[in-house]
Amino acid sequence: MKQFLLKVLSLTLVVAVVAFIAPNGSAADPSIWAPQPLDRLIEEGLANNQDIKSLESQVKSLREEISFAGSLNDPRIGIALLNIPTDNFRFDQEPMTQKQIFIAQKIPWFGKLSLRSQQAAMKAIRQEAILKAKRLELAREIATAYYELGFVTSGQKTNERLIKMLTHLLRVSETRYAVGQGLQQDVLQAQVELSKLLDEQITLGKKRRTLEDRINSLLNRGDFIPVIPPESLPYPDPVLEIEKLQTRALTMNLWLKIKQAEIELAGVGIELARKDYWPDMDFKVAYGQREEDFKGRDLPDFVSTSVVMNIPLWKKTRQDKKLEATKLSHQAALQSYQNLANSLLHKIDALVTDIRNLQKNYKLITDALIVQAEQWARSSLIAYEVGKVNFNTMINAQIRLLRFELQSENYLFSLYKKRTELEEVLGAPLLSQNFGDNISHLQKEKT
Secondary structure: OHHHHHHHHHHHHHHHHHHHOOOOOOOOOOOOOOOHHHHHHHHHHHHHOHHHHHHHHHHHHHHHHHHHHOOOOOOEEEEEEEOOOOOOOOOOOOOOOEEEEEEEEEEOOOOHHHHHHHHHHHHHHHHHHHHHHHHHHHHHHHHHHHHHHHHHHHHHHHHHHHHHHHHHHHHHHHHHHHOOOOOHHHHHHHHHHHHHHHHHHHHHHHHHHHHHHHHHHHOOOOOOOOOOOOOOOOOOOEOOOHHHHHHHHHHHOHHHHHHHHHHHHHHHHHHHHHHOOOOOEEEEEEEEEOOOOOOOOOOOOEEEEEEEEOOOOOOOOOHHHHHHHHHHHHHHHHHHHHHHHHHHHHHHHHHHHHHHHHHHHHHHHHHHHHHHHHHHHHHHHHHHHOOOOOHHHHHHHHHHHHHHHHHHHHHHHHHHHHHHHHHHHHOOOOOEOOOOOOOOHHHHHHO
16 A cells, blocks of 8 residues: 555656646746846847757756656566587487577566656756756846946946037137136136046947847847847836745745755655665566477476565665765755755845845935936036136036936946846746736836
């Protein structure tokens, strides 16, 4: 009865594994939130990445091994000549001389085949989790490069606005100096600031090209194709409850699932090592055909059977050592799981703290600093035109305003990058505030 239950359990596990790793299964792959342009880039990267394709082939290979691991070895067939006299090699001289054909089958001890099938199934589960983790990692890398490209592009636009503004102010200062109302140092300062911006423009162009090259590399494109950067991204306001996120990560984190599969795999290894103390059996059935003897008597043929089994005579150096090794592997898998689980809790806490601080910084700079800087820039420009403030104060006010605007973009894109990191740890997209489902502000706008 016990052996029957073990076989049923094994079959159930195999069916569950096949359903888990089926290519057209109902369970969707874990993902990160992404606006449509980024989502298309991620799809292209996942479709073209050769490492992902290699892992997919490995998963298919391990899936095929499940039934193989739980099946019997091929039966063996052979022929033999028995008891042939060496003086004349006649088949009719001795009554025991015979021509024999035999068939043999090796049968593992009860339960070994089901355990081997479970072992192969757990390997397939582990490899499937690795595949999903790598897909999620690639999606995060593409998203990170995409958001960095967005910030660099914002920097270019800010730089262009500064260049345009300084070019205009340079002409104004030159006109004022020509009519004796301005100072030469104002003209020189404007020229220096403009040269610095032109140099910065070249640096930003290099950064943009580097990021576009990185994205093209992640997408495994043969030729360089310009990447359209993100524009007008909404303010991300994800649900951030640390305890719930930590619980969610312990359930859904893909690398943790890999560790869980390794624990299960080591557990099956222990059971197999215990089964190795019991012998495998080799059954053999033979049919021996005899000729008529030299007196013309018809001699009956022979049927022979035998069972051969191995004896665990060297168990101290074989079975005992293997069992101890599997127990140590199981212990190592448990320790690795616990270490990763603990680190995930701290990582989520750190990421949530970073996101909350970035949200505070973004709100402060957009709700207060930019408003104040706009007032300062506007009043200083008016005051400069009537000669109440010097050129340096006015130009610093204008530059400070645009720098604050750029810093707000930096906080915004940093929020998206941190959110993507957090979603990779969780193994699923974050929910947005004030929404009962997983639809972001940008997705709402599109619908």
